[in-house]
Structure formats: structure tokens, C-alpha cells
Amino acid sequence: MEKKVVLKPIMFVGTSSDVGKSVITAGFCRIFKQDGFSPAPFKAQNMSLNSFATPEGFEIGRAQAVQAEAAGIPCHTDMNPVLLKPTSDSSSQVVLQGKPVGNMSARDYFKAEGREKLFQEVCVSFNRLASKYSPIVLEGAGSISELNLKHRDITNLRMAREANAATFLVTDIERGGVFASLYGTMALLEPEERALIKGIIINKFRGDSSLFDEGRAMIEKLCGVPVVGVLPYFKDIVIEEEDSVSLKQKLNMASADKVNVAIILLNRLSNFTDFSRLENDPRVRVYYTKEPEEIAKADIVILPGSKNTIEDTIAIKNNGVAQAVTLAFKNGKTVVGICGGYQMLGELIDDPYQVESSIGSTSGLGILPVKTILREEKITKQSSFRFRNLDTECLGYEIHMGETSAEIESPVNFYRDGRHDGYFLNERCWGTYMHGILDNGDIINHLLKPYTNLENIIDYKEFKDQQYNRLADLIRQHVDLDYIYQTMES
Incomplete structure (x- = not known):
């Protein structure tokens, strides 16, 4: 039953990137849902290669889709009106209101001209969202004290001021330098900006947090705002991460018993969350690598999605990875390609419109008899499908600009409307455009069948729901929720 109390929006900003804002935002979305409110997440501008297709067939950052799931509502482009998807070190595809509007260099994107119009677009999305949900749970981006970018800000404290949000500063104590990062961040803010900050959350604390009581008091004196929570470091709660920074923790080596x-x-x-369910399967050891020696130890090799398929294909040809994948295929290992990885397994990738790269085309690995042309129009949609001869209905989503064809069709997936997707070479080699295909338990069992007799049927939806509840419980235990609610009272 929804509460009638009206709450101001709340916002979580950071001393830097990757301090845990996305996960904390998801946790508070679940807390407000549990407490009878109707929350929705919002991030004005996101930069990520992890994206998701909304029910309407538009594209947003994956983190906001996760947060919407924690809030128990469908995701929508208003939750992330601006998405930047890096295609190179200096250029990104700009996705506005769920649709790509072109590639821009960082210099061009951050020019002062046009920022006001972009901010107006962001505010329209926020206001539309706020008319349907309460409270709105906002997430900032990176650091709030980047002096050279503040005057172009559409994401952090300018958005907090526009939303009249109770704003909390998040930092990661595991990195070290927590006093300097918090004090320096607050010291670099203008007085009116400091007034927006209602408290501090210290994230990823290891050990007994009571041992930090003296440090907590010092921070409060230095920064002039209360430390409202010290969240412990955890590894036993599974929440999908937003950025590939988290992949540094997943460079595990092969295991003898899995x-x-x-x-x-x-x-x-891109979209490394395609493997989140697989990572939590007890039968499996998943590891990310570009070392030929580690690829050789694998039973299954997966080429994932890419935001620059041609240049990534050239790179793996030059660093020995392509040869290692081809050798794995020849040795009877399972080789699967998803989206960009599917294109790489083919014979040719052609980019006549330079939608991803100035390099016009390149040959693929030649394992699958397919050819790809990159088109100017991006396909984004959620899909239900049947995988090969399995009877169960499966779910996934498509985000791609490629059109892949073969002289003789051999589909992997079949849609209700008669369309099909992918190329099936044999039981141990296939490619598909379907992101999230490995969220389906029957398909994972099919993938693992040559290597294990064990079956593990996980209700992944129920599993994720349990994780959001566990995250909410953790936050409740370690954060002064009464104080936070007080700051949100209109």
C-alpha cells in the first residue's frame, strides 16, 4: 500500500567514480518500495557501455534498468535521458531519450553551446518522472568537485538544486585517503553547493566499523555535515555493476573442478552483464581474459558484445586472441558469440557509414559463414523467443546496428512473429544478437550439457529480488534512515 506522505527527491553523489553510488541508489529504491512509497531512479547523464532496452524499444544505461528493477517498476528513458557510449578514447555515441543522435568527441560534447538545451531535455524527463513517482532517487556521475567541468554540469549538483533533492556524498574508504577526498570535495564546493549536502555515506568499510568512530567524528568536524552511515564491504550480495571497472575483480584463472x-x-x-547469471552458477568458473594461455584452458569461450566491433576484431587478431579462439574451436571447445562477438565470428564486418569506426571493413575470424553490414539505424527491443528446439519461452533484448546474413540460414532463436536470429553451426558453436540470452536457465543447461551432468535450475528473477532485499537490509542496519527521511520531508 503506497504512502500518502510526500517526500522530496534524494540524490547520491560521489567524491569520484566507482565509489558505489549506483548500488546504493538501487538499495534505496528497494527501501522506499518496501516502506510503501513508489520510487523511481534518475541519472541525467550516464557514460557506460552497459546498456539495456526499455519495453518501448529505447536504450538506457543498464544501471538505471537495475535500479528500476529494485524499485519494482518498468525502466524508461526518462530515468536516463542522456547516455554516452564510448567508441574510442576520445569519442562517444550520444544516445538522447533512448535513440542515438550521432558520435561526438568529448571536446564537442562538452562545449558550452547546446548544454542549456541538453539540460532542458534532462529537466523535462525528470519532471515527467516526478509526476508519476515519489520519491525520485537521483544518482550523480563521477566527482562533484571537478572544477573544470562544473560550469557545464547537467548531472550533479546543478541537477540536485533543480530537483530540490536531499543530497548525500558517497566515498569509498577502501581506496584510502578518505579524509582528504571528503574534505577536499567539500572545500572545493561553493557555499550554496555545500548547503545541498545533508550527509556523508562511507562505503566499503572492512572490519568493525566502531573502530572508525573517532575518524567519523573528525570527518563530521572537518566537513560540517553528519556521517549518516558506514556501509561494510560485501561480496555476498549480488547486484549487477554498471562499469567495466568491476571486471578487474573478475580476472580469475581456470578451475580444475568446474x-x-x-x-x-x-x-x-559492452554489456558484460550478459554473464551475471553465469557467474553465479555453482557449476561454472567464469573469468575475463585476453591471454591466449588462459583461453586454451577454457571449456567454453565467449566473444561478448563490443561498441567498436571492427577495431576490437583487428585488436584480437594482433594480440593472439583470435588465433586462440580459432584453435579452441578446432579442438572441439564450445565457442559462442553474442552481438559484436557474433559479428566477429563471421567472415566479414563492413561499416560503410562509419557508424562505429573510420575503418571501412575487416575480415572476421571466419568460423561462422555469415557477413555483417553495420547500418545507420540502431535496433533496440526486448524480445521473447524460443532457443533452437527448446519448448520454453526465453527472454532477452537486442541492441545493435548490425545486420548479419548467411547464404543458407541456420537460426539460433525463433520469434513468435516468424522472425529468427543468429547462426547455429553446431551444438558447440553459434552466434546471436540476443543480449541476456544466458539469463535463461534452460539455455545455460544446454550450454553446459557437454561438460557436466549436473543441472542447476535457478529462478533468476527470484534470485535478483532476494539480492535487492538483502542490500536494503544491509543499508538499514548501517545507515541512519530516520535522519535521511527527515531531510526528505517537504
Whole structure:
């Protein structure tokens, strides 16, 4: 039953990137849902190669889709009106209101001209969202004290001021330098900006947090705002991460007693959340690698999605990865390609419109008899499908600009409307455009069948729901929720 109390929006900003804002935002979305409110997440501008298709067929950052799931509502482009998807070190595809509007260099994107119009677009999305949900749970981006970018800000404290949000500063104590990062961040803010900050959350504390009581008091004196929580470091609660920074913790090696699955670590790897369920399967050891020796140890090799398929294909040809994947295929290992990885397994990738790269085309690995042309129009949609001869209905989503064809069709997936997807070479080699295909338990069992007799049927939806509840419980235990609610009272 929804509460009638009206709450101001709340916002979580950071001393830097990767301090845990996305996960904390998801946790508070679940807390407000549990407490009878109707929350929704919002991030004005996101930069990520992890994206998701909304029910309407538009594209947003994966983190906001996860947060919407924690809030128990469908995701929508208003939750992330601006998404930047890096295609190179200096250029990104700009996705506005769920649709790509072109590639821009960082210099062009951050020019002062046009920022006001972009901010107006962001505010329209926020206001539309706020008319349907309460409270709105906002997430900032990176650090709030980047002096050279503040005057172009559409994401952090300018958005907090526009939303009249109770704002909390998050930092990661595991990195070290927590006093300097918090004090320095607050010291660099203007007085009116400091007034927006209602408290501090210290994240990823290891050990007994009572041992930090003296440090907590020092921080409060230095920064002039209360430390409202010290969240412990955890590894036993599974929440999908937003950025590939988290992949540094997943460079595990092969295991002797499990089915080893090597995910190729591409330079522009996208949608690595395709493997979240697989990572939590007790039968499997998933590791990310670009070392030929580690690829050789795998039972299953997966080429994942890429935001720059041609340049990533050239890169893996030059660093020995392509040869290692081809050798794995020849040795009877399972080789699977998803989205960009599917394109790489083919004979040719052609980019006549330069939608991803100035390099016009390149040959693929030649394992699958397919050819790809990159088109100017991006396909984004959620899909239900049947995988090969399995009777169960499966779910996934498509985000791609490629059109892949073969002289003789051999589909992997079949849609209700008669369309089909992918190329099935044999039981141990196939490719598909379907992101999230490995969220389906029957397909994972099919993938692992040559290597284990064990079956593990996990209700992944129920599993994720349990994780959101566990995250909410953890936050409740370690954060002064009464104080936070007080700051949100209108």
C-alpha cells in the first residue's frame, strides 16, 4: 500500500567514480518500495557501455534498468535521458531519450553551446518522472568537485538544486585517503553547493566499523555535515555493476573442478552483464581474459558484445586472441558469440557509414559463414523467443546496428512473429544478437550439457529480488534512515 506522505527527491553523489553510488541508489529504491512509497531512479547523464532496452524499444544505461528493477517498476528513458557510449578514447555515441543522435568527441560534447538545451531535455524527463513517482532517487556521475567541468554540469549538483533533492556524498574508504577526498570535495564546493549536502555515506568499510568512530567524528568536524552511515564491504550480495571497472575483480584463472568459461576481454567490451547469471552458477568458473594461455584452458569461450566491433576484431587478431579462439574451436571447445562477438565470428564486418569506426571493413575470424553490414539505424527491443528446439519461452533484448546474413540460414532463436536470429553451426558453436540470452536457465543447461551432468535450475528473477532485499537490509542496519527521511520531508 503506497504512502500518502510526500517526500522530496534524494540524490547520491560521489567524491569520484566507482565509489558505489549506483548500488546504493538501487538499495534505496528497494527501501522506499518496501516502506510503501513508489520510487523511481534518475541519472541525467550516464557514460557506460552497459546498456539495456526499455519495453518501448529505447536504450538506457543498464544501471538505471537495475535500479528500476529494485524499485519494482518498468525502466524508461526518462530515468536516463542522456547516455554516452564510448567508441574510442576520445569519442562517444550520444544516445538522447533512448535513440542515438550521432558520435561526438568529448571536446564537442562538452562545449558550452547546446548544454542549456541538453539540460532542458534532462529537466523535462525528470519532471515527467516526478509526476508519476515519489520519491525520485537521483544518482550523480563521477566527482562533484571537478572544477573544470562544473560550469557545464547537467548531472550533479546543478541537477540536485533543480530537483530540490536531499543530497548525500558517497566515498569509498577502501581506496584510502578518505579524509582528504571528503574534505577536499567539500572545500572545493561553493557555499550554496555545500548547503545541498545533508550527509556523508562511507562505503566499503572492512572490519568493525566502531573502530572508525573517532575518524567519523573528525570527518563530521572537518566537513560540517553528519556521517549518516558506514556501509561494510560485501561480496555476498549480488547486484549487477554498471562499469567495466568491476571486471578487474573478475580476472580469475581456470578451475580444475568446474566448467571453465573464458569471456574475451575486448577493449570496448559492452554489456558484460550478459554473464551475471553465469557467474553465479555453482557449476561454472567464469573469468575475463585476453591471454591466449588462459583461453586454451577454457571449456567454453565467449566473444561478448563490443561498441567498436571492427577495431576490437583487428585488436584480437594482433594480440593472439583470435588465433586462440580459432584453435579452441578446432579442438572441439564450445565457442559462442553474442552481438559484436557474433559479428566477429563471421567472415566479414563492413561499416560503410562509419557508424562505429573510420575503418571501412575487416575480415572476421571466419568460423561462422555469415557477413555483417553495420547500418545507420540502431535496433533496440526486448524480445521473447524460443532457443533452437527448446519448448520454453526465453527472454532477452537486442541492441545493435548490425545486420548479419548467411547464404543458407541456420537460426539460433525463433520469434513468435516468424522472425529468427543468429547462426547455429553446431551444438558447440553459434552466434546471436540476443543480449541476456544466458539469463535463461534452460539455455545455460544446454550450454553446459557437454561438460557436466549436473543441472542447476535457478529462478533468476527470484534470485535478483532476494539480492535487492538483502542490500536494503544491509543499508538499514548501517545507515541512519530516520535522519535521511527527515531531510526528505517537504
